[in-house]
Amino acid sequence: MSTPYETDIIVWANEQAALLRASRFSDIDIARIAEEIEDVGKSERRELASRMVVLLVHLLKWQFQPGRRGSSWQRTIKEQRRSIAAHLRETPSLKTALADPNWQEGVWADATAKAIDEIGLDLFPEDCPWEIEKVISTDFYPG
Numbered sequence: 678m679s680t681p682y683e684t685d686i687i688v689w690a691n692e693q694a695a696l697l698r699a700s701r702f703s704d705i706d707i708a709r710i711a712e713e714i715e716d717v718g719k720s721e722r723r724e725l726a727s728r729m730v731v732l733l734v735h736l737l738k739w740q741f742q743p744g745r746r747g748s749s750w751q752r753t754i755k756e757q758r759r760s761i762a763a764h765l766r767e768t769p770s771l772k773t774a775l776a777d778p779n780w781q782e783g784v785w786a787d788a789t790a791k792a793i794d795e796i797g798l799d800l801f802p803e804d805c806p807w808e809i810e811k812v813i814s815t816d817f818y819p820g
Contacts, residue, residue: 682709690713693705693710721768721771722774722780724764725761725774726774726784726787728760728761729757729784730784730788732753732754732761732813733784733785733788733792734791734792734795735750735753736754736807736818737792737796737801738750738792738795738796739818739819739820740820741792741796741798741800741801741820742796743820754818755815758814758815761813762813775809775813781805781809782804789801806819
């Protein structure tokens with residue numbers, strides 16, 4: 678027999694919220710609620726990483742394809758920086774991800790792989806040549 682969690686997570690979430698509001702704590706699916714709460718944090722980190730990858734790809738293209746620089750790349754860079762800044766304001770604990778070398782390494786690997794696909798050249802440094810603070814700074818453009 679399937680549970681609402683397995684068949685329709687929205688129905689399950691609404692049921693759990695109603696149980697919480699009714700103080701029916703013994704009926705609550707505590708283990709899954711805990712998992713879902715943890716997943717919120719993971720989702721926030723994935724969103725930050727996704728935006729950082731897009732930003733880094735465009736900074737790489739900016740540096741390694743100076744003849745193709747244009748306003749659309751600049752708009753993308755600005756938009757990603759604005760979104761990252763807003764994300765960090767709304768969720769300040771994400772700043773720990775920015776300082777995490779493993780997170781940075783993963784983001785850089787994703788960014789260079791995507792840049793290689795988009796540019797068609799494999800000429801990027803193994804490690805990010807820029808400090809994260811510089812990458813998200815509004816006035817930094819490499820090259």
